[in-house]
Amino acid sequence: MAAAAAQISKKRKFVADGVFYAELNEFLTRELAEDGYAGVEVRNTPTRTEIIIRATHTQNVLGEKGRRIRELTTLVQKRFRFAENTVELYAERVQNRGLCAIAQAESVKYKLLNGLAVRRACYGVVRFVMESGAKGCEVVVSGKLRAARAKAMKFGDGFMIHSGQPTRDFITTAVRHVLLRQGVLGIKVKIMLDSDPSGRQGPKNPLPDVITILEPKDETFISEPVSQDFGRPAEPVAAAPEVEAQ
Amino acid sequence: MSKFVVDHMEDGMHEWCVLEYNHMIMVVGKENMYFTSLSDACLATMPEELKRANCLKEGVLDLPGVDSKDICLLDPSATEPLKPEDADTFKYFLFGGILGDDPPRDRTKELRKLGFAGRHLGPVQMSTDTAVNVTKRVVVDKVPLDEIPFMDNPEVYFSKHESVSLPFRYIADIKEVSTADGQKKTVRKPIMPPGMLQLIKKDSERSLDF
Numbered sequence: 219m220a221a222a223a224a225q226i227s228k229k230r231k232f233v234a235d236g237v238f239y240a241e242l243n244e245f246l247t248r249e250l251a252e253d254g255y256a257g258v259e260v261r262n263t264p265t266r267t268e269i270i271i272r273a274t275h276t277q278n279v280l281g282e283k284g285r286r287i288r289e290l291t292t293l294v295q296k297r298f299r300f301a302e303n304t305v306e307l308y309a310e311r312v313q314n315r316g317l318c319a320i321a322q323a324e325s326v327k328y329k330l331l332n333g334l335a336v337r338r339a340c341y342g343v344v345r346f347v348m349e350s351g352a353k354g355c356e357v358v359v360s361g362k363l364r365a366a367r368a369k370a371m372k373f374g375d376g377f378m379i380h381s382g383q384p385t386r387d388f389i390t391t392a393v394r395h396v397l398l399r400q401g402v403l404g405i406k407v408k409i410m411l412d413s414d415p416s417g418r419q420g421p422k423n424p425l426p427d428v429i430t431i432l433e434p435k436d437e438t439f440i441s442e443p444v445s446q447d448f449g450r451p452a453e454p455v456a457a458a459p460e461v462e463a464q
Numbered sequence: 465m466s467k468f469v470v471d472h473m474e475d476g477m478h479e480w481c482v483l484e485y486n487h488m489i490m491v492v493g494k495e496n497m498y499f500t501s502l503s504d505a506c507l508a509t510m511p512e513e514l515k516r517a518n519c520l521k522e523g524v525l526d527l528p529g530v531d532s533k534d535i536c537l538l539d540p541s542a543t544e545p546l547k548p549e550d551a552d553t554f555k556y557f558l559f560g561g562i563l564g565d566d567p568p569r570d571r572t573k574e575l576r577k578l579g580f581a582g583r584h585l586g587p588v589q590m591s592t593d594t595a596v597n598v599t600k601r602v603v604v605d606k607v608p609l610d611e612i613p614f615m616d617n618p619e620v621y622f623s624k625h626e627s628v629s630l631p632f633r634y635i636a637d638i639k640e641v642s643t644a645d646g647q648k649k650t651v652r653k654p655i656m657p658p659g660m661l662q663l664i665k666k667d668s669e670r671s672l673d674f
Contacts, residue, residue: 330671330672331672333671333672334671335668335669335670335671336667336668336669336670336671336672337626337668337669338669341625344625360566361566362563362564362565362566363667363670363672364673365474365476365478365479365480365563366478366480366563366667367480367563367564367591367630367632368564368565368566368631369566369628369629369630369631369664369667370628370629370630370631371626371627371628371667371668372619372626372627372628372629373625373626374625374626375625396672398672398673399673401565401569403672
């Protein structure tokens with residue numbers, strides 16, 4: 219990133235961008251897990267690099283009078299060796315956290331860590347997700363509990379697709395680990411979004427196999443034969459009989 | 465008659481173990497069933513139906529009147545599969561009483577270290593009562609391993625919204641049923657100990673302990 223002084227080849231530049239994003243995302247996942255961190259976006263402008271952090275509790279991310287976000291900015295700047303004032307961090311609130319799989323997976327994780335029963339934690343999340351307007355939701359908790367065999371407990375509601383391109387458009391997934399004394403429990407949350415023509419809370423296009431049958435248009439009553447020349451804009455009806463007479 | 469030995473390797477006698485051990489007694493008969501390495505706490509809390517079988521505090525090597533050479537350990541990482549002829553080679557079949565992880569943590573190695581001959585029952589982990597059931601079918605009923613109907617990773621549905629999938633191999637109980645419109649349908653269900661499904665359902669009401 220800061221090696222912009224030297225010319226890097228395009229391939230190396232893209233790889234370096236990807237590595238930067240991966241490390242940043244991983245760091246913020248661990249640091250901001252309790253604040254509902256839901257992803258990051260990196261925008262490169264000629265003068266500065268803007269990093270937009272999406273989270274559910276932006277107040278905690280900003281900290282007291284912006285203290286925490288300033289600390290994070292310094293950290294990023296020092297670690298990746300940015301020049302002074304070339305990197306800026308912004309916090310953005312996630313619009314609908316019920317439709318964000320990452321936020322819900324963290325929510326299940328914290329509920330389990332705080333001693334809630336597995337069924338209550340998962341059903342609570344499923345119900346919240348469906349109330350937020352998702353088409354379907356599935357929460358899977360897999361692993362070994364004490365005094366039991368390994369198993370995967372699945373809780374779901376609504377509609378879920380599993381294959382094809384629509385899975386990439388409609389489904390958000392998140393995986394989190396809960397570390398127990400005996401091993402690790404895995405939490406998987408899968409949310410199927412509803413299609414949203416405005417594009418904010420889901421993909422714009424509907425599912426490919428949804429067919430809407432339109433009502434037939436009202437037909438205009440035709441009293442006498444009319445000819446219309448499609449080469450030019452349609453003539454007014456009065457002119458038509460003249461053409462016919464010839 | 466072949467004897468079946470389960471070395472209890474869990475801390476305490478959990479309800480899951482009780483159901484599986486009861487199922488084993490039902491399958492092979494209480495005289496042929498031995499449970500070893502039971503601690504004092506286990507023996508005190510064990511239900512009466514289990515005590516009908518042979519319950520011992522000693523470990524496998526200290527069994528009275530039993531020669532190590534007659535013991536066959538059922539081990540997923542053994543090289544040879546179990547065959548009906550093994551009933552003549554071995555008198556005792558040893559199983560690890562383990563509530564397994566997925567992927568398996570290979571706790572059977574504790575028994576493997578003691579140097580028994582090993583046989584495997586296929587590549588997929590089984591619950592201990594399934595392993596006993598399969599071994600009984602191979603060595604007592606003389607059914608070869610590949611003729612036993614298995615089903616892997618069954619998914620058990622408790623309601624439209626809740627299901628549990630078990631990452632183990634079970635023996636399939638195949639039944640022909642007639643559906644509502646008179647068609648014949650084959651239904652496959654995993655053979656599980658009686659009471660196990662209710663226990664699995666209750667498990668999701670637990671919270672995690674650390």
